[in-house]
Amino acid sequence: MANLVVIGTQWGDEGKGKVVDLLAEQADVIVRFQGGHNAGHTLVIGDKVFKLSLLPSGIVREDKVSVIGNGVVLNPWKLLEEIELVQSQGVNIDPSRLMIAENTPLILPYHQALDQSREEVTDKKIGTTGRGIGPAYEDKAGRRAIKVGDLRDDELLKHRLAIAAEYHDFDQQQLFNQLAHIKKHVLQYVNDVPLYLNQKTDLGFNILFEGAQGSMLDVDFGTYPYVTSSNTLAGMASIGSGVPHNKIPNVIGITKAYTTRVGEGPMTTELFDNVGEHLANVGKEKGTVTGRDRRCGWFDAPQVRKTCMLNGVTGIALMKIDVLDKLETIKICTDVHNGIPVYEELPGWCTSTIGITDYSDLPRLAQEYINRIEQLTQTEVVLISTGPERDQTILLQDSFF
Numbered sequence: 001m002a003n004l005v006v007i008g009t010q011w012g013d014e015g016k017g018k019v020v021d022l023l024a025e026q027a028d029v030i031v032r033f034q035g036g037h038n039a040g041h042t043l044v045i046g047d048k049v050f051k052l053s054l055l056p057s058g059i060v061r062e063d064k065v066s067v068i069g070n071g072v073v074l075n076p077w078k079l080l081e082e083i084e085l086v087q088s089q090g091v092n093i094d095p096s097r098l099m100i101a102e103n104t105p106l107i108l109p110y111h112q113a114l115d116q117s118r119e120e121v122t123d124k125k126i127g128t129t130g131r132g133i134g135p136a137y138e139d140k141a142g143r144r145a146i147k148v149g150d151l152r153d154d155e156l157l158k159h160r161l162a163i164a165a166e167y168h169d170f171d172q173q174q175l176f177n178q179l180a181h182i183k184k185h186v187l188q189y190v191n192d193v194p195l196y197l198n199q200k201t202d203l204g205f206n207i208l209f210e211g212a213q214g215s216m217l218d219v220d221f222g223t224y225p226y227v228t229s230s231n232t233l234a235g236m237a238s239i240g241s242g243v244p245h246n247k248i249p250n251v252i253g254i255t256k257a258y259t260t261r262v263g264e265g266p267m268t269t270e271l272f273d274n275v276g277e278h279l280a281n282v283g284k285e286k287g288t289v290t291g292r293d294r295r296c297g298w299f300d301a302p303q304v305r306k307t308c309m310l311n312g313v314t315g316i317a318l319m320k321i322d323v324l325d326k327l328e329t330i331k332i333c334t335d336v337h338n339g340i341p342v343y344e345e346l347p348g349w350c351t352s353t354i355g356i357t358d359y360s361d362l363p364r365l366a367q368e369y370i371n372r373i374e375q376l377t378q379t380e381v382v383l384i385s386t387g388p389e390r391d392q393t394i395l396l397q398d399s400f401f
Helices: 016-026 076-088 109-121 133-141 148-152 154-164 172-187 193-202 274-282 301-311 364-377
Strands: 004-008 029-032 041-045 048-052 065-068 098-101 207-210 250-256 259-261 295-297 315-319 329-337 340-347 381-385 393-395
Touching: 004 016, 016 041, 016 207, 016 250, 016 315, 016 381, 029 193, 048 076, 065 193, 076 172, 098 193, 109 133, 148 154, 148 172, 154 172, 193 207, 250 301, 274 295, 301 329, 301 364, 315 364, 329 364, 340 364, 364 381
Parallel strands: 004 207, 004 250, 029 065, 029 207, 065 098, 250 315, 315 381
Antiparallel strands: 041 048, 259 295, 329 340, 381 393
């Protein structure tokens, strides 16, 4: 048994999609365990760019099984749209390759309407994607969610809709008809996911658990209230899939070589100068889901050290080191005093690292920057990304499972 969780250690957009796709080569099954279609994972494979929000990033590998666990909230229409889009790019998706947990809650139109209306009427915006994620999780906690398995039984579905109508304003018959129209397309993928995953684990298969968003958006440990509505930490992999925590021993923390954030909320190392513009432009820092500009700043070591502790990270995958290539001076936040970052300055390497695949070929000053990150976060770097494509990567260990 050698299962692995991949999570983001910052505010999301760290590059989890690329790493999951890369590590999926060693995995048999890839599992999404939380979030919804507010996630945005971009994969660059050859001349094809895949932008995924619901489907696990391993879906582009034809010999792998992808699973959507019960910790996800699922918009069934968006799922079918994404399946159609990925299939149009030449990827085969059928029930032998995609599985959905039967107790996965659905995001329905009234969830999205509520989410958007809340953002419109308040002066204190959270910066949500407006896609109904939060209200769907609220209904789950309030014991009034409609789950994907409910689509199997018309009478049960009508009963669930009647309960939901006590809290939301919608036409029950109209929504029932809308769900009836798509249910056969969705139900073909529904299965007993915990049983499947535990059987595979006991047989020695490698399972890769794919997180969405980042640790600093966790509803309990993030920058509350500017967070998502689910737990994004590695511990959620167990709850959101049905695999016991003692069967998931390894955690890879995806970490940018600098810091970014989309939406509202505090960001200690945020830059408002030409360096911030450089990071945004060279790093192409726009949200995959929303298209919003990402705020950029220097690497925040205390923050990443904390999230590595919370997640039990066993190794860091350091992303976008190449974005720093042209900077003459690079800063790392080493401490925070009364909300003010304390910086340590390091000399930049001022030469290209794009496409390097051997650690020894990195400039000496780039190696020193990486070593300093390891020291400050108290966590080993096990993978370095030197570009957006799958093969633009330095692997510092042979196996991750």
